[in-house]
Amino acid sequence: MSQTYSISELAKALDVTPRAIRFYEEQGMLSPERRGQERVYSSRDLVALKLILRGKRIGFSLAECKELIDMYDPTGGNAKQLNRFLEKITERRGQLEQQMLDIQQMQLELDTAEERCRAAMERIP
Amino acid sequence: MSQTYSISELAKALDVTPRAIRFYEEQGMLSPERRGQERVYSSRDLVALKLILRGKRIGFSLAECKELIDMYDPTGGNAKQLNRFLEKITERRGQLEQQMLDIQQMQLELDTAEERCRAAMERIP
DNA sequence: CCTTACCTTTACGTTAACGTAAATCTGGCT
């Protein structure tokens, strides 16, 4: 049988609060098992949570993260929904491309910022 | 003399609302001239605003964007502040690197999502 | 002079994404 986690284990492992994890579940992004009252998380949940955090790091809203999670298992979607998925995928690809460009531009700006900073230090010493 | 813009011109050009632009000023990220009562934006403001929007697209908070803007002209900082700037620059570089990795990972996930989606469509036809 | 089209300030409202606190319930240890 595969790995399972308590909420605090999962929280510690990925450095989030239990509250946040419960909140993500409330938003329909996680659906852990229950052993009595307690939540039991599988490696599938772990993956989903990682995806959420990764999304957040690049500025995705939770709603956007949820979209991605929902697309993770498209079995049980009709043709129309599947096409909708493909559209969304294409759209997201475009956004990611733009973000790449933005990051590269930011890196260039950091370069010039650093240069100016060092130049300013020359004039003080 | 160089280009200037009214608030609505600037807003239209960069596709933001005047309200947002005023808000950014309130937060100390823009400081347009005034012609009487009216705000007059220079190309410098245009650049700053572009930086803000670029930052937002990759998930920066306005406070983070402000940091970048403040570092844009380090003349008039003492040695301590300048060192602080250099630290922040290094830190941001790290974040940008991480974001790059996150984006690449997302792209891979979109790839598999698309595949599964197409596979699911095969089974429906 | 009146309207129209912008501009302004001020102030309150809204949404997302949790934080925080209180009350309760459990399993295991001593």
Add this chain to the structure above:
DNA sequence: AGCCAGATTTACGTTAACGTAAAGGTAAGG
């Protein structure tokens, strides 16, 4: 049995980033 650590639900609080609405100033056109 009693206690503690960690789990749960419920509910209210908080912050960021604006949106929205009201009330008013101003310059150009008819």
